[in-house]
Amino acid sequence: MELVASNKVVGGWHKRYRHASTTTQCDMTFAVFLPEITNTGQKVPVLYWLSGLTCTDENFMQKAGAFKVANELGIAIVAPDTSPRGDNVPDDPKGDYDFGLGAGFYLNATMPPFDKHYQMYDYVVTELPQLIKSHFPVTQQQAISGHSMGGHGALTIGLRNIEQYSSISAFSPIVHPQQCPWGIKAFTGYLGIDTKTWQKYDATALMSTNEFEQPIPILIDQGDADGFLDEQLQPWHLQKAAEHINYPLTFNMREGYDHSYFFISSFIDEHLRFHASHF
Numbered sequence: 488m489e490l491v492a493s494n495k496v497v498g499g500w501h502k503r504y505r506h507a508s509t510t511t512q513c514d515m516t517f518a519v520f521l522p523e524i525t526n527t528g529q530k531v532p533v534l535y536w537l538s539g540l541t542c543t544d545e546n547f548m549q550k551a552g553a554f555k556v557a558n559e560l561g562i563a564i565v566a567p568d569t570s571p572r573g574d575n576v577p578d579d580p581k582g583d584y585d586f587g588l589g590a591g592f593y594l595n596a597t598m599p600p601f602d603k604h605y606q607m608y609d610y611v612v613t614e615l616p617q618l619i620k621s622h623f624p625v626t627q628q629q630a631i632s633g634h635s636m637g638g639h640g641a642l643t644i645g646l647r648n649i650e651q652y653s654s655i656s657a658f659s660p661i662v663h664p665q666q667c668p669w670g671i672k673a674f675t676g677y678l679g680i681d682t683k684t685w686q687k688y689d690a691t692a693l694m695s696t697n698e699f700e701q702p703i704p705i706l707i708d709q710g711d712a713d714g715f716l717d718e719q720l721q722p723w724h725l726q727k728a729a730e731h732i733n734y735p736l737t738f739n740m741r742e743g744y745d746h747s748y749f750f751i752s753s754f755i756d757e758h759l760r761f762h763a764s765h766f
C-alpha cells in the first residue's frame with residue numbers, strides 16, 4: 488500500500504492510499520479519516536462512505552464537513568473510489584458520466600469487457616474491509632453510507648450483508664435502479680439484459696423479496712429541490728416496500744435542498760450520530 492497524501496485535520500488524520508487490488512485487477516485509491524483518539528493506537532468503529540457518479544475518494548473528504556463530529560464520536564471514515572481506473576479499464580463508449588469510469592454502481596459486472604475490472608461489490612464488501620482491518624486501528628464494528636449512486640451501493644450492500652454492518656444511511660439514494668434511466672443503462676451494460684440478475688442490486692427489490700429477521704436501521708435524507716428526484720431517485724418505492732414489512736427505515740424529506748454536497752454537509756452530523764448510536 489502506497490501513501491499518496493496525508494493531512495492533519497481536527498487532531499486526527501486524513502490519508503489517501505493506492506494499492507494493487509486483486510478484486511478489480513487494477514490500482515485502487517481510497518481515503519481514510521482517522522480520529523485523534525487513534526493517534527495513541529486506540530481502535531474505533533468504521534463508517535464506509537460510497538460516493539456518487541463522477542466522484543473519486545476525494546469528494547466526500549473535501550466537501551462533506553464530517554471530520555469534527557466524526558472526531559468527537561471517535562469514528563473512522565473510509566471512502567473508496569467509485570470505479571476501477573487505469574489505462575486498461577474500459578469506459579463508457581461515448582464517455583458519458585453515468586457509466587464506466589466514476590460510475591461502477593457497486594456491483595460485480597458479468598458482461599465483457601467490463602467484467603474483468605468492474606467488481607466494486609466484492610471490493611467494498613470484502614477486499615477493502617480486510618485491508619482496513621489489517622492496516623488501521625479499527626474494531627469489527629462497521630456501518631455504511633453513501634450518496635446517490637453511492638446511496639444505492641450503501642443500501643444494497645448493507646441489506647445483503649446485514650451481519651457485517653450495524654446501520655445503513657443514505658443521502659438522495661437511487662433506490663430502484665431497475666426502473667430509472669441511470670440504473671437501466673448501468674445494469675444493461677454491466678449485467679446484460681436478463682433482469683433476473685438485476686434484482687440483487689436493487690434496494691427496493693431486496694426490501695420486497697427478503698425476510699429480515701434482525702433488520703439493521705436505515706436513515707435516508709432527501710432534498711425536495713433535488714433535480715434528480717422524480718426521474719432517477721424515486722425514494723417512495725423503497726419507502727413503500729419498507730412500510731409493507733415494517734422495516735425500521737427513517738426517511739426525511741428536506742425542504743429546499745438539492746443533490747449537492749451542500750445538502751450532505753447540512754445533515755452529515757445527524758448521520759454520524761445515527762451510526763454512532765448503533766455501533
Ligand SMILES: N[C@@H](CCC(=O)N[C@@H](CSC=O)C(=O)NCC(=O)O)C(=O)O
Nearest residue numbers: 539540541542546584634635636637748
Ligand atoms: N455531471 C452530471 C451530474 C453528476 C453529479 O451530480 N454527481 C453527483 C452524484 S450523482 C449520483 O450518483 C456528485 O456527487 N458529484 C460530485 C460533487 O462533488 O458534487 C451532470 O452534469 O448532470
